[in-house]
Amino acid sequence: MSYVFDLDDVAYLRSPEGAEALAAVARLPLTASSRLDDTARARRVAGQRFAAATLETASLRRRAETKLDSAGDWLFTDEGLQQATPTAVARHRARRLTGRDVHDVTCSIGADLREIAVVARRCVGSDLDPVRLSMARHNLGGVPLARADALLPTTVATTVLADPGRRDGGGRRRWRPEDLRPPLDELIETYAGRDLVVKCAPGLDFDAVPHAEIELVSLSGQVREASLWFGGLATSGVRRRATVLGADASAWTITDAEPDECPVREVGQWLLDPDGAIVRAGLVRHYAARHGLGQLDSRIAYLTGDEPPAGVRAFRVVDHGRYTEKYLRTLLRRHAVGRLEILVRGLDVDPDALRRRLKLNGSAEATVILTRVGDTPTAYLCHAERT
Template sequence: MSFSVDEVRFLAQAKQEIAAVTADLDLSKKSMIADVATLRKHFGDYGRAVAELAGARRSAEGKLPQDWLMCQESAQQTTPPAVSAERVRRLKTALGEHAIVHDVTCSIGTEGHEVITQGLRYIGSDLDFSRTLMAKHNLQGKNALIARVDALWPASRGADVIIADPARRSGGKRITNPAQLLPPLPSLLDAWPHQPIAVKCAPGLDFSEWTGLVSVVSVDGGVKEACLYSADLADGETREAVVIKNGHTDRITNRTDDAPEQNLAGAPGEYIIDPDGAIVRAGLVRHYAVRENLWMLDERIAYLTGNRIPEGTSGFRFIEEVPLKKLKSAMAAHDAGSVEILVRGVDVDPDQLRKKLQLKGAKPMAVVITRIGSRGVALICGPRQWA
């Protein structure tokens, strides 16, 4: 639940008292009822807001500064700092070191924090008055201009790029059509014509009609977002996967000089590789395979195979391929006691399959359930290992 304007103003004024009172509270799910009662006793009608703030700060620990104002919703929706940093890197490359960025859905200022940290100038606006007040508090002293404005109202002049993060859910359901985002993507483009624009979206949207760059970003194995960049920010690319892992950034693109051959499918090699989700969502499995000297098991399925595991990633040493109906007996023959199950292209529930296997052995193993041609198969492998 977000805050009212009065609650935001109170939280900003009473920050020292709030820090002192909440320091001794557990603020866990089990203690929350008692904690809220304590806070209501101390802060009166503002007790709920203090509890919300304390819980949001705890969930955002390590992601956002702990002296920031935030509600649970804004903390959950915030872009991870590593993803924002990657976006600012692209903007600086395309627009220069002193570009002006207008974030038209600034929320509590998380994107602005990274923009300013990297030396660009920042304008933030949002239709939610409470969010703009929190952004002003969070970015105070950082030379940020914050205003309450509808994202579809062109309220700034001279900005070098527009950043937008439309709402991705409506009525509790995830939006899959860019034209149904809040605000809709076509309306954003109409409101800011002839300007470079970067629109943050959910990775599962249909981007087939976007003529600029679709950049899908993952952090430590989890896909965080897709960002749509207009062509003037794209450096000639139309698809990109950015894989951020342990502080290292790997970038895979669809530049024409990296175009894969038509036929990349073949029999299993020494290892089975499950590409990072950003590579799969960006449609760059073939390009990644070419770069890493791998090949596909089936041209329609996003599993790869080869005789090495790419550096910094994981894979499974291939043992044998068996029909699905013989998997239970094969796993027993390999003395499997636990199993990691990966499924793609076949209607199999991993949890149900694990129960059916009734493993009683001693060895950790893995099984990749997939389709090769018209056959549903099980690829029995050793446990996951890292290169």
Template structure:
């Protein structure tokens, strides 16, 4: 549950003490009773709120600055800082005199925009979220209580909005069902400013007259953002792939390193867009099979990515790719042989397979049910990629998943 304004006032008056107790809590199932007792002993009726704050901070490690205020729900809903920072970099190119974040929540977009020196104002209907944003962004942040569908600020160049994508625990799949509805946000602001509207990756964006940007972080697709034409730079589709890296780790020639202000994380970011050539061949399996990042698939840029990396397609309608090397910063599967799905069990037994990673696309196969059906008893770790090639389902038997660095080292040996 969210914090009351009274609880947030208590946090503000006891910032150091609250932070010290948060650091002492175990925050596991085994320590739940002890944590609650400690928090009540230190803070009485405010103990519950302190435990929730500690849990929210723990769940948002690497996603939000460690001293931020967030309840459980707002921490889960918050945009990862790297995603907000990538958006801020695009908005910065527009040289906006003022950006208004109509659903500012606890302030992630504001933090990213302000770190680049972009003038920012934030609004939200939830008084608790606004109070948390005030703490997180500082008392000099320009924040106001406002309805996202009732423009409360004049002269903003860019409108950022994040309509709620879940209701009653269920994911929303239609733009008109978002909260507030996506068409209503566009109607309210589209004639006033450029738009950057965050959406769920699975929505139908075919009618959007601007840029659709899909962003993934560490292999998981986090969001789609709809940019109006003035922010698109002539591009209609892009995929941004962000991966956390250790200090000194190098990326590929198409990747750039980004350090995100406020969190001790460094990312390599790769960008693929529809300005790239999409001329690729369809070939039999080569040395490796590659499953492109979900952002590339969702953005409809599989062919563009394949062309850039020198890969080919196994089928013109299936997103699995194949090549003689793995793109830098990715992983893939060393190809062994292709068999009909009905012969997969016998083939895996012949290879001594004991554990199996299963990938499926374009075929109605449940990986967990298939794994049980196969009854694997060998010792070898392997992978299988199942896809519809032409009109038939085929199984591509592969070795275990390897990274590009592992593949390169194996080749050198």
């Protein structure tokens, strides 16, 4: 269970004494095996009262290194760091708010607001949680902050950013707008007539979201977040958008305003598994049309063609046939495959369990794509390449 910070903890961590203790604890291993020694050392430098808060902060800062840029001296709660937007994603969203007056009504520890402050004409943040708000004051320097309920507006004529939490979904993979805290309809009603962007998880049921441009964003191949753009922030004629951000700071986007005519065709020289943001946004056919590709099956997201787009991971088809485990074993022996990536879509196959049963024994490396074409389970043996 993660440590629960209070305001006294934050005050200590923001003090010169706290900063000195954090610097000392940051040099410790902070591993499971070193926990007892780390705790003893933290108690010597921070005292019994603040040792746990100091240890937790040092650990959270290490975790934040892969998510947030230039946040080495920030303060976090565990939940605040989990919910914080990766810097590249926050920066992308902030660009659409350039030159505006912006109010982040759920600012938490300040990850979004830091990027907004760079591009906005003016900005302000608020949150109900006094601990996170105190951490945000430390993290953001001179950005104006206030304690306020997101459903009780404290500014006028500003563009609003909201990042609602989620109620317990009972294990559901798909979230409903009413599962958000505060619920999406209450946010929309509260800020009626104002330009509003709502940050949410990519698992939201977007078919239930009214009158918004829905943007799915991936970073380095992983779907990270969705943004719901309302009012003047929404792009005219666009309901769905997918944005793909690369680790190299590259970015491109596709929307449902583009053509979506693509054929269902026999497998070509290449197979493609579109980026997850494209799939989640329902823009597979639009992506295929843009790049002259076809679908193996109209209900499956795998695409095929004879020339893949540049800059993607694509799969050069070596062999294929009707999938059974016996056929796949024969195929892998024929090509001396000993290291195998297994991708599955449209079939009830556990890749890890299948790999164990295959008992691979060879020197070659390959990818097998298992999918359904019509009613036929099909295996495609491929070599993965960066185009």
